[in-house]
Amino acid sequence: MTENPIINALSATLYITIVALGMFYTEKTPEPVAPVLVGIAMLSLFVLSAGVMAYIFFYQPVQLLIEGKKAESLNLFLKTIGTFAIITLTLFSILFIISK
Numbered sequence: 741m742t743e744n745p746i747i748n749a750l751s752a753t754l755y756i757t758i759v760a761l762g763m764f765y766t767e768k769t770p771e772p773v774a775p776v777l778v779g780i781a782m783l784s785l786f787v788l789s790a791g792v793m794a795y796i797f798f799y800q801p802v803q804l805l806i807e808g809k810k811a812e813s814l815n816l817f818l819k820t821i822g823t824f825a826i827i828t829l830t831l832f833s834i835l836f837i838i839s840k
Contacts, residue, residue, distance in 0.1 A: 741800050749824040797817065
């Protein structure tokens with residue numbers, strides 16, 4: 741990804757939004773689906789998501805670490821996680837306010 745933690749966190753949020761929208765709009769299937777296929781699809785989505793999130797959160801910090809920039813690597817990782825935490829808390833706050 742980038743060395744900008746805000747872009748990294750927003751990229752993670754965008755990916756999650758796309759997956760959630762896809763699940764929301766394809767929630768109802770016209771006919772019954774074999775449970776084994778649902779299980780395979782959900783596990784595949786989980787593994788894909790783990791790979792995408794690993795790339796977004798870890799790729800650039802690992803590159804910096806390999807270059808010997810340990811402090812910058814840790815700083816970028818923690819800022820990305822912190823920014824993503826702020827986005828997540830904001831979303832939960834919005835949900836809490838709307839639900840009242």
